[in-house]
Amino acid sequence: MNDRTSALEFTDVFKRFGRRVALDGLSMRIPRGITCGLVGSNGAGKTTSIAVATGLLNQNRGTVNILNEGAFDPARHSGRVSMMPQDSDLPLYARVKDILTFYARLQAVPSRQIATEVERVLNWVNLSDRADAPVRTLSHGMRRRIVVAQAFLGSPELVLLDEPMSGLDPREVINIRKLLNRRGDGNTVVISSHNLHELELVCDHVVFIEKGKLVRQDSMDAITGRTQTTIFRLSSCSDPSIEKLRKMLPDAVLEQRKKGTELFCQYSGSTHSVADINRIILGSLLEDGVEILEVRRGQKLESAYISHSE
């Protein structure tokens, strides 16, 4: 499993809190330069994994490898790894600019770049006008945005975010999504979240965890099947001619699902392009007068997660 390109690697990690097992031999490998979603039910071990990765929790067994340089060590990884904890408050009496400057200093951002860096992350989260405000005067959502901002100070190589979207208004969710999509090349972002729709939009890799164990990890394309599956959602009174479509696409798997309201088409990317599939199927459906409600590539991450966790 060792690879020069891994950003975070867990090998048989076991973590117990009293009698409760939080991580039960978790092994996973997150490659560098990707945005990875950590998905699992409540208590699956997502937050524990992030805390173990950053050395805040000590594992009982197993090894953690950060940026291929062994276990997390602030002396070695300072400035290269950052995190956004789930339920942590910033010091309330500190001013926003001061607290970010403090973190940037600890992260060894060069002194002359600190002011620019603080301004940059505050601009990202649209809070540059509150730079001089004490943290206690900010709303809950604003504080969350500052917490997200601090994780990106100094452009670290590995950023671990625990529920970054929770408590944010829709406009800020879109803003954070843009921020995540703009991450630098070679930088890795790991996001633990229950918001699977958001993860689907920003992640290119997904790890499913349940009961402290790895269920599946793969690229988003492979998990949702979006490079080789197209789903056509149809109205309930539709009756598409499947046999005709099967003759037109002999190499593809065509099925009607959910009481005929979904036409599922699985194909090989080497024999058919997405454009071919759309042209053939949409043409046939329109010709038959079928009411098409939605065309989607692959299944939703939510559906993939449910099918894997059952």
Next chain:
Amino acid sequence: MMIKCLRDIWTVARHELLDSVRGKRFAVVLLVYIAGTMLACNACISVLHRLENQISETLMLSASSSPGAVTDALMKSKSFQRMIIELVKDREVAMELLSVPPLALIYAGLAFTFTPILIMLSTPSRIAHELASGSARFALVRTTRGAWCTGKFLGQALEIILPLMLSAVGAWAIARIRVPDMADTTVVWALITYGWKVWIYCLAFIGLGLGVSQFCRSVNHATAFGLIIWTGLTVLYHAANHYAGEGLREAWNIVPVLLPAGHRLALWRSDPTRVIPAIVYLVTIAMVYFSIGHIFFRKRNL
């Protein structure tokens, strides 16, 4: 690596100092402390004045119209010196104290008594509070636990300079108003000297407070735990002094060496051969108390 560690310690110390000073709690405690010192100094000057008059009568000196007017005469009189020696039970210390301006003695007495209480009420919560709120996590992925805690220690040590300095200024101001003759440069120098001695004494309590804080995750638990430990150490000190004796009871003599209070008397003195070992002991005690907490903290789950 070492430079980064030292830089982090200084960064955390500076932040800790600013963070402590910003809080309303600090402002309130500081004001109460300064006001308390000034009021106590004022009360002591009044008591001193009454004593002067009583002693003047006893020693057949002329009665003074203002406090401090016959203090020099009092202190130089053999009867008064015998009284002090009898009171302190240590001729050397008593003779040294007689040469110290009374205002500095009052200030140092108050500072030696109340600053540790102030520290034990505020310091144990410093790390526990950050663990409870989770804000420690933001810093601890950026620096080592050792550098963070040491920075906290340094920040607290710097913070305590402010009340010591301001209360000294307050005491001097009271003296300047009530006993103008007493508030000369000798007094200023004596206040500064005792101020830094109290600061050294306080380091042991900061070490104790932060040592306790590293064990706790709740502010209330940390404060209560700190006060219990402090009370326990005070009782232990008095028990050791009470039970120390010959034979097996000589073992009790070791106890004061391990406690801050065991070195307080030496700090009253001006003889460097007494003061320097006390300073070394107090700094070591501070480090030991702090390190006991840190041995647990550096491995604990956060």
